[in-house]
Amino acid sequence: MKNVITIDVEDWFHVCGCEPAAVPAPHPKRVRPNVERILGLLAEYDVTATFFVLGSTAEDDPNLVPMIAAAGHEIASHGYSHRLLTRMSPDEFRHELKLTGDIIERQTGRKPAGFRAPQWSLKLTDSWAFEILHEEGYLYDSSLNPLPLVGDGSGPLFPFEIRNGKADMVELPPMVTPTAAGNLPTGGGWGFRFFPLRMIRSTIRRYNHSGAAAILYLHPREMESDGPRLKLPPLRKFATYGPRTEAGGRLRNLLENFRFQTMEQLARSWQSA
Numbered sequence: 001m002k003n004v005i006t007i008d009v010e011d012w013f014h015v016c017g018c019e020p021a022a023v024p025a026p027h028p029k030r031v032r033p034n035v036e037r038i039l040g041l042l043a044e045y046d047v048t049a050t051f052f053v054l055g056s057t058a059e060d061d062p063n064l065v066p067m068i069a070a071a072g073h074e075i076a077s078h079g080y081s082h083r084l085l086t087r088m089s090p091d092e093f094r095h096e097l098k099l100t101g102d103i104i105e106r107q108t109g110r111k112p113a114g115f116r117a118p119q120w121s122l123k124l125t126d127s128w129a130f131e132i133l134h135e136e137g138y139l140y141d142s143s144l145n146p147l148p149l150v151g152d153g154s155g156p157l158f159p160f161e162i163r164n165g166k167a168d169m170v171e172l173p174p175m176v177t178p179t180a181a182g183n184l185p186t187g188g189g190w191g192f193r194f195f196p197l198r199m200i201r202s203t204i205r206r207y208n209h210s211g212a213a214a215i216l217y218l219h220p221r222e223m224e225s226d227g228p229r230l231k232l233p234p235l236r237k238f239a240t241y242g243p244r245t246e247a248g249g250r251l252r253n254l255l256e257n258f259r260f261q262t263m264e265q266l267a268r269s270w271q272s273a
């Protein structure tokens, strides 16, 4: 069973659904050196991954996405501005989707096949958004996180097909560790850096034994433990950043011990199964 590594390509200040105006200027850009570190690790283990790219970040550095694509990785869409879907009208969502799709097509020659909403701000009941994704030609979505608070704590853990006639789509949720106290975020973000590595590895094996791929996610900013951070209230700060550790060592360990494919490969194989 092959698993998936996904990277949400955005800068250090694209967190917690903060409006761009709330971010103190100037914004030192940190995305490129951290993406280069991730690309270096993936190349060492000959693994291809899926990069969910923010349109505004791709536009800021027009060589970034071509560099990722030239290394053989899949380029998918993370929207344009990092505004939450809950704060967007259907027209605004369609506009962001088209804008980012066009930027990616211009920079790589291919339209993206997959989408991930900023901050998991999409719910299974948002059929309007799935209809727009379907109309815009998307094959899969990866926005439904089965976690309490940030997503739906009782949502499906494994890939499934969303079928409502107008918006058939493969949904590929990120990995979590089910416990009596609820699902834990071991598949990415602060949980990926906080929980014991053996717990992450055993969860991947459990997914694989159930016939499902484990989908992991990380952000370029997690490659440096001393990078810039937004000032947030204590609880929100932990939920957003967690411990000040870096994710590179763990990523290397998983690259050594598991096999990987891209989200598009997974979506297509799952669909034809």
Ligand SMILES: [Zn+2]
Binding pocket: 008, 010, 014, 078, 082, 117, 118, 119
């Ligand atoms: Zn994001």
